Amino acid sequence: MKNLLKSTLAIVAVLVAFTSCNNGAKSGKNSGALANNVAEKVYVAPGEHDEFYAFISGGFSGQLSVYGLPSGRLFKVIPVFSQDAEKAYGYNEETKPMLNTSHGFVPWDDAHHPDISQTNGVIDGRWVFINGNNTPRIAKIDLSTFETTEIIEIPNSAGNHSSSFVTENTEYVVAGTRFSVPIPQKDMPIKDYKGNFKGSLTFITVDPEHGNMDIKFQLIMPGFDYDLSHPGRGKSHGWFFFSTYNTEEASTLMEVNASQNDKDFIAAVNWKKIEEYVNNGGGTMMPTNYAHNVNDENTHMATSTMKKEVLTVNPLDVPGAVYLMPTPKSPHGCDVDPTGEYIVGSGKLSANLTVHSFTKMLAAIENESFAGDAYGIPIIEFEASLAGVVEQPGLGPLHTEFDDKGNAYTTFFISSEVVKWKVGTWEVLDRQPCYYSVGHLMIPGGNSQKPFGKYVVAMNKITKDRYLPTGPEVTQSAQLYDISGDKMELLLDFPTIGEPHYAAGCPADLIKPRSKKIFNLEDNKHPYAAKSEADTKVVRDGKTVHIYMTTIRSHFAPDNIEGIKVGDKVYFHVTNLEQDYDVPHGISMIGANTSELLIMPGQTETFLWEPKQEGVWPFYCTDFCSALHQEMQGYVRVSAANANTPLKWSLGEDIE
Ligand code: K7E
Ligand code: CUA
Numbered sequence: 001m002k003n004l005l006k007s008t009l010a011i012v013a014v015l016v017a018f019t020s021c022n023n024g025a026k027s028g029k030n031s032g033a034l035a036n037n038v039a040e041k042v043y044v045a046p047g048e049h050d051e052f053y054a055f056i057s058g059g060f061s062g063q064l065s066v067y068g069l070p071s072g073r074l075f076k077v078i079p080v081f082s083q084d085a086e087k088a089y090g091y092n093e094e095t096k097p098m099l100n101t102s103h104g105f106v107p108w109d110d111a112h113h114p115d116i117s118q119t120n121g122v123i124d125g126r127w128v129f130i131n132g133n134n135t136p137r138i139a140k141i142d143l144s145t146f147e148t149t150e151i152i153e154i155p156n157s158a159g160n161h162s163s164s165f166v167t168e169n170t171e172y173v174v175a176g177t178r179f180s181v182p183i184p185q186k187d188m189p190i191k192d193y194k195g196n197f198k199g200s201l202t203f204i205t206v207d208p209e210h211g212n213m214d215i216k217f218q219l220i221m222p223g224f225d226y227d228l229s230h231p232g233r234g235k236s237h238g239w240f241f242f243s244t245y246n247t248e249e250a251s252t253l254m255e256v257n258a259s260q261n262d263k264d265f266i267a268a269v270n271w272k273k274i275e276e277y278v279n280n281g282g283g284t285m286m287p288t289n290y291a292h293n294v295n296d297e298n299t300h301m302a303t304s305t306m307k308k309e310v311l312t313v314n315p316l317d318v319p320g321a322v323y324l325m326p327t328p329k330s331p332h333g334c335d336v337d338p339t340g341e342y343i344v345g346s347g348k349l350s351a352n353l354t355v356h357s358f359t360k361m362l363a364a365i366e367n368e369s370f371a372g373d374a375y376g377i378p379i380i381e382f383e384a385s386l387a388g389v390v391e392q393p394g395l396g397p398l399h400t401e402f403d404d405k406g407n408a409y410t411t412f413f414i415s416s417e418v419v420k421w422k423v424g425t426w427e428v429l430d431r432q433p434c435y436y437s438v439g440h441l442m443i444p445g446g447n448s449q450k451p452f453g454k455y456v457v458a459m460n461k462i463t464k465d466r467y468l469p470t471g472p473e474v475t476q477s478a479q480l481y482d483i484s485g486d487k488m489e490l491l492l493d494f495p496t497i498g499e500p501h502y503a504a505g506c507p508a509d510l511i512k513p514r515s516k517k518i519f520n521l522e523d524n525k526h527p528y529a530a531k532s533e534a535d536t537k538v539v540r541d542g543k544t545v546h547i548y549m550t551t552i553r554s555h556f557a558p559d560n561i562e563g564i565k566v567g568d569k570v571y572f573h574v575t576n577l578e579q580d581y582d583v584p585h586g587i588s589m590i591g592a593n594t595s596e597l598l599i600m601p602g603q604t605e606t607f608l609w610e611p612k613q614e615g616v617w618p619f620y621c622t623d624f625c626s627a628l629h630q631e632m633q634g635y636v637r638v639s640a641a642n643a644n645t646p647l648k649w650s651l652g653e654d655i656e
Pocket of ligand 1: 438440
């Protein structure tokens, strides 16, 4: 996004200069200009719950944060693509495999677009999916545990950005490449990009019961940049729409060279047709390498499997499956209204918003109203699919969401505002400034047939002077607007973790009743679990030592261990025997090159310690768990590598 914005900025430099001053002026005028009852509208009394969950992506933090609306309170940061020492994610032995890729262990990514699973076109609150852009991956988070339970790498992709959006029964989660690359990858001159680099659009099936992901097929497309996408719904269910830029197929000085064409395309993909083709044996298996990482819900351990091939589909082999709709000008957002009839292309460099009609698109295909083709893919005549344009609504349109009353809301980065307009008449109804430089916006249920149009959340790139300063780096933020009336009303600013690119929201009642409170100890199938203090032990196998440890208020068992030697690999497998809600224990070991563990009731987690020095080394509980939390401590005696200290462990008695 940042690069894309830079190019926009370069081209419309004059406008930028104008709007930056404008921003300053707005800031002064608007502070304190809120209506008196605004505080009430966002006030959630102590002990009460918010009405909506909002899952806001962290961009370069790689994570997904959970907020309540309307309060804007942060409840949790769910670690997804980045290691998180707070939760031991990517540090403990159980979750390290989640971050495995074909490039090895990659403990970071750039996470942009969360999308909640749907049933019959309505948000169902079971899972939320999110894309990793940089090392292309799609993650699935289970909304009963709020944990990342699956990550699938996307081969033949680069800058996995037009992702991760789900179809109306979560048949597929879709991942499109932003950058085109040689497919398969190979050593070749960059200047030979045009005609040789390709873009891949990946359709990943989601098992309706367990949510397991599996790549069904990859559509290998011309070498454009596939920026954003959205599923058809209702009447257009079975189709998927992708915005493109760089239809020039440039590979250098993109801010100029990828802005030459008057129109780029929205690609319309009939995935049902391709699915049928593939089910009948169509497509070509291509050798490749990608990781599929799954967290087993019984053992609570992740495994990483390397997959070796992927089914690719050439669009020319499936006539009638792919069409291109010309759309001015380097469109970013590609948004579909709740009825599935309208597809909005937000041309970043266009004065107007372009809206396509699904019905007109079908008619154009039927009548073959084509204006040529691109690499054999028919280009629909611009006027033939055009539903209408929203005339000069603002500068630098990025994204559109919809309410439940037939209105659309579009963000404008350069003029820094949200503009409300009427679907069908295309008239602008209202506008509200954003502080500042808004990217995405989110209405709970926005990507579905049933938006809950009470609030819109705008996610901003720039907040200078809006909060107490924190050095050169200041927070990004979100802003909450009430959209229940005719006019939008700004209610609240709240800071966010990382760069909030997009969010998904839903009524709290969809998720709250299913939220897990503990893991049942009896269901714990971790191979190193100790389910009672009687099961605790220390086992040496050559230079590897496994400690089967338990924790309960307020001690570890064992808490004295001897016979560990310098150069050993010591695995602490710690089971939390508690079965009460909200009683985790932690454990940390001096000098361990990893994080602490934070172990939920009934769960087993493991960290590795490789002692380097002789001595007696303490460990302790890192989570304040009871009045005697400070007493939750223990010692490990480490002897020289060649010592004869016998292996012993105990609790409540002196060793020897
Ligand atoms: Cu930031 Cu959706 Cu990655 Cu636009 S994208 S803002
Ligand atoms: Cu257990 Cu503190």
